[in-house]
Amino acid sequence: MIQRTLPQPRAACRAPARVRRAVRTVLALAAMAALLGIDLPESPGAVLGVTSRAAPDATADRVGALFAGTLDGGHFCTAAVVRSDDRDVIATAAHCLEDPDTTVFAPGYRDGRAPYGLWRLTGVYVAPGWTDGQDPDQDIAFATVAPADGAAGTPLEDLVGGFPVAADQPEHPTVTIVGYPRAEEAPVRCANTTGLLSETQRRIECPDLTGGTSGSPWLVDGALAGVLGGYEGGGTVPEVSYSAVPGDQAMALYREAAQDG
Structure with missing residues (x-):
């Protein structure tokens, strides 16, 4: 393990034509975004301040659970894939990386399954302000990952985006x-x-x-x-x-x- 720090649901009805046109436009934009691999903003129709089960979509696929060794170990924190040159970086809280040698990441984890496999941490990037004094202002960290089984393959960001x-x-x-x-x-x-x-x-x-x-x-x-x-x-x-x-x-x-x- 390399640890590095830096200095310091209404009944159905037929929509009016203008609404149908708007829906077709949104769908076309979404399809184009998928083809081009770009991100669309979060849905503006979401109800604020309500917590619900996340739909299995591109956003949720980039987020995963952190486990202690295997899926049987139970998940204890959350992390997310972010963009990087080598397409292998996740972000999480610094306090989630106390045991990096035994921590694995399961992006898109759902109902006991890890559709994109398990990824071990190969490098941890934590601020010295957290390492030395657990400064809450420095409770953010990044880590590089690789397939937990050691096999070479598609980089994580190429699988789920970042x-x-x-x-x-x-x-x-x-x-x-x-x-x-x-x-x-x-x-x-x-x-x-x-x-x-x-x-x-x-x-x-x-x-x-x-x-x-x-x-x-x-x-x-x-x-x-x-x-x-x-x-x-x-x-x-x-x-x-x-x-x-x-x-x-x-x-x-x-x-x-x-x-x-």
Whole structure:
């Protein structure tokens, strides 16, 4: 294991023609996006502040559960695939990587199955502020991965895609969280507006984000803008969660993992 740190549902009815045209337009855009491999923003029709089972879609496939060794070990945190030169980087909370040698990642995990296999960690990128003092402002980390069975094959990002990492963010973004509560065998999703607890910590109100959702990506317009963690380890009650605001140190860690990992 290489660990690296850097300095510091209405009854059915026939829609009016204009609505049908709009639907056809949206479907055409979605099909084009799939062909071109680009990201579309999160659905604007999502009800804010409601947590529900996440549909098996391209977004959920990029998010996975972290396990202790095998699927039989139970999942304890969440991580997400982000874009990188070698197409092999995930993002999670730093406090989820205490045992990197035995941690494996299962992207798209659902109902006991890992459709894209298990991936072991080959490198961990954690800020010294976390390593030395568990600074909640540094509770974000990146790791490189490879197939757990040691076989050479398609890079992970080529299988599921990867989220871009947002270097700049609006002051009060609407965030979508996808993560794995420890007692659930499929991911949940919640979107809501957010506010700042402080200059370095962002706050969101979403119910039922219980243990196991640490490390879940905070997505703004399809880009990763944080992970569940930070203040109080991400929150001590399931209705309110936190994320450290990625600063220069987090972006330097990401660049190190994405370009040199």
